[in-house]
Amino acid sequence: MxxxxxxxxxxxxxxxxxxxxxxxxxxxxxxxxxxxxxxxxxxxxxxxxxxxxxxxxxxxxxxxxxxxxxxxxxxxxxxxxxxxxxxxxxxxxxxxxxxxxxxxxxxxxxxxxxxxxxxxxxxxxxxxxxxxxxxxxxxxxxxxxxxxxxxxxxxxxxxxxxxxxxxxxxxxxxxxxxxxxxxxxxxxxxxHLNFIKSLVQDIGHNVIVPNMYFKLYFNRLKRQIEQLHLTTSDILARMNECGTQDCTTHGNRLARITTGIEAQYQEIYSHYETTSMFLETLLRRRHFEEGRYVLDKREVNLSQAVMVPLLERFRQRFEERGIEVDFSLGGAPDQVIRLVMDRGLISQVFDNLFSNALKYTETATLPDGRRGKFISYGWKIIKDYYAPGSPGIRMWVASTGDPLELKNSMEVFKPGFRADNVTHQSGSGRGLYFVRQVVELHNGQVGYSHTDNSNQFYLILPFEQE
The missing domain is CATH 3.30.450.40 (GAF domain)
Structure with a gap:
């Protein structure tokens, strides 16, 4: 033949x-x-x-x-x-x-x-x-x-x-x-495409809509916690009238339990809000209809809408691993930044960067002599970066640790790539590729740099405002 x-x-x-x-x-x-x-x-x-x-x-x-x-x-x-x-x-x-x-x-x-x-x-x-x-x-x-x-x-x-x-x-x-x-x-x-179209409709009906009902349940739970606070205050007042040490001890214990329940509620609700935003953003119907990520750009407060909720989401996990948020590596400026972007996708960009920092941050010595595990984040406006009168904004997450072993700094943003010196940690090599996809959709660019004691992942976006 x-x-x-x-x-x-x-x-x-x-x-x-x-x-x-x-x-x-x-x-x-x-x-x-x-x-x-x-x-x-x-x-x-x-x-x-x-x-x-x-x-x-x-x-x-x-x-x-x-x-x-x-x-x-x-x-x-x-x-x-x-x-x-x-x-x-x-x-x-x-x-x-x-x-x-x-x-x-x-x-x-x-x-x-x-x-x-x-x-x-x-x-x-x-x-x-x-x-x-x-x-x-x-x-x-x-x-x-x-x-x-x-x-x-x-x-x-x-x-x-x-x-x-x-x-x-x-x-x-x-x-x-x-x-x-x-x-x-x-x-x-x-x-396959017909299946995806059908799946998108099922996602909307069976996932997104039912998920919205959780907010109703959270609101009901919040009202119950408010009632618990009122009842606790009333009981504490009555116990103070009792005048015995036993009454005071039980009253204080009830107050601590009530405060703890509210703190747990706030933490769970914060995770629910972030997860719901990620879910609705990733499963946005237009992504599937057009076969690519489609941006929903609006002006948002960068710190309050993106960074603060994410840091609260990671706070306990950072504490469990002994990682401190410290701006000795460079930090967020005090000014309020309002930026036009897809809040859901950019939030997931920083969620990936903080997740990597959680896994890969190592003990190092800072320039001021302190030793430990540290991360920082920040941003800086770059005048005329794209063209005269068209500034950019550089945002980054830095963490202590040895530099990645790379032949080219952009290797780390390729799908499935993992540096040789971080394979001891679990990972798919997809996170930074997702970061690159989203940033480039915003007409931006990504990058990696390192110093003697830290690694920095950054993105530069057009500084657009309404």
């Missing part, structure tokens, strides 16, 4: 790693090799034109049945050969997909046998040629096709077929395989 016309997976992977100059040289060499091959094939003009017509018509028609009709019409027109097409439905079963005669008296299903194999077979005047897949894209199919085969093309009568015409048919069916493979992938992608 002739070799498939496409590139093997390992070679394709190497091509992706080439620079532009080497890639161009490779493609020129491949074109020259193809020109040599086609010269050697010496196909007559009608067969060359038939291949071109096949590609033209395959782009024009929609639907698998019409595509199969084109595939079967070429052999009938050129060589007066009838044909049928079987498609592999699973690893073992071929299903009849079409016949050029219109009425099929063939078996509706076949399995691997002496005729349905991974090589062209001539049997009882019938020629069986396997339809090859493109191995590089096999992972996008519903299952891994055995022998890289998508189906079988059966043709008859072929007993007197010349060697030259058989070569043409093999090359032609190779091209069918390429087109069919992509049609299967496209069909699968359409199914």
């Amino acid at each position: 002739t070799e498939p016309d496409w590139t093997a997976p390992d070679e394709a992977s190497n091509l992706r790693d080439m620079d532009d100059a080497n890639r161009m040289e490779y493609m020129i060499a491949r074109i020259e090799a193809k020109l040599h091959d086609y010269t050697a094939y010496d196909f007559p003009m009608d067969q060359v034109r038939a291949l071109n017509i096949f590609f033209d018509l395959a782009q024009e028609v929609r639907g698998r049945s019409m595509f199969y009709a084109i595939c079967m019409a070429i052999p009938r027109l050129l060589l007066n050969i009838e044909s049928s097409i079987y498609i592999l439905e699973d690893e073992e079963t071929f299903v009849l997909a079409g016949c050029s005669t219109g009425t099929c008296d063939l078996d509706s299903t076949r399995t691997w046998d002496h005729e349905f194999s991974n090589q062209p077979i001539l049997s009882n005047d019938h020629l069986f040629i396997p339809i090859q897949s493109n191995p590089e894209y096999n992972d996008m199919l519903p299952f891994e096709p055995p022998h890289n085969i998508l189906g079988m093309f059966e043709m008859f009568p072929c007993g007197s077929l010349t060697k030259h015409n058989r070569l043409f048919l093999e090359k032609f069916i190779n091209r069918i395989g390429f087109q069919l493979h992509h049609r299967i992938i496209r069909a699968k992608n359409r199914e």
Whole structure:
């Protein structure tokens, strides 16, 4: 059997790693090799034109049945050969997909046998040629096709077929395989998109709307806590009238319990608000409809709307790991900053940066001689950063620890990347890639820098105000 016309997976992977100059040289060499091959094939003009017509018509028609009709019409027109097409439905079963005669008296299903194999077979005047897949894209199919085969093309009568015409048919069916493979992938992608559209509606109905009811429950709980405070105050007043130490002790204990319940309520409610914002932002319907993150930009108070809620969210976890928020590494200025941005997505950017600081902050000595684990955050307006009259704002999170081992500072923002010296901590390598995606959607940029005792992750956004 002739070799498939496409590139093997390992070679394709190497091509992706080439620079532009080497890639161009490779493609020129491949074109020259193809020109040599086609010269050697010496196909007559009608067969060359038939291949071109096949590609033209395959782009024009929609639907698998019409595509199969084109595939079967070429052999009938050129060589007066009838044909049928079987498609592999699973690893073992071929299903009849079409016949050029219109009425099929063939078996509706076949399995691997002496005729349905991974090589062209001539049997009882019938020629069986396997339809090859493109191995590089096999992972996008519903299952891994055995022998890289998508189906079988059966043709008859072929007993007197010349060697030259058989070569043409093999090359032609190779091209069918390429087109069919992509049609299967496209069909699968359409199914995937339809599922996502349905999922988005289900998310809105079954997740977002029910989540909103929690706010009602929190409001009811808040009123109950207020009533508890009033009742506690009344009981304390009565216990003071009691005058005994036992009454005072019990009264103070009740007051502490009431205060503790309210503190727990405030902490849980704060986490609920942040989590709800993240949930509604990430599952925003337009993200799924447009296939990308879609910004909902509004003017917000950077400190009060983003930083303070997030720091409260991480406060207890920082304390548990002995991490202090200290501005010796550089800190937030006192002025109020109002900035136009997508609050939900930028909040998740800083949530990722604080989460990384929680995992990777290490003990170090500060310039003033103190030793411990420290983080800081801040921002600075950069005049004329984007253009005269168009300032930027640089925001950062810094934490103590050894510098990351990187060949290039932007490596850390690639999907799945993790520096060698932080693999002892769990992580997916997706967080900083998400940070980069969101910042670049805001027409900003990200970066990483380090000093002798700290690592700093920063983002620069256009300083937009309403």
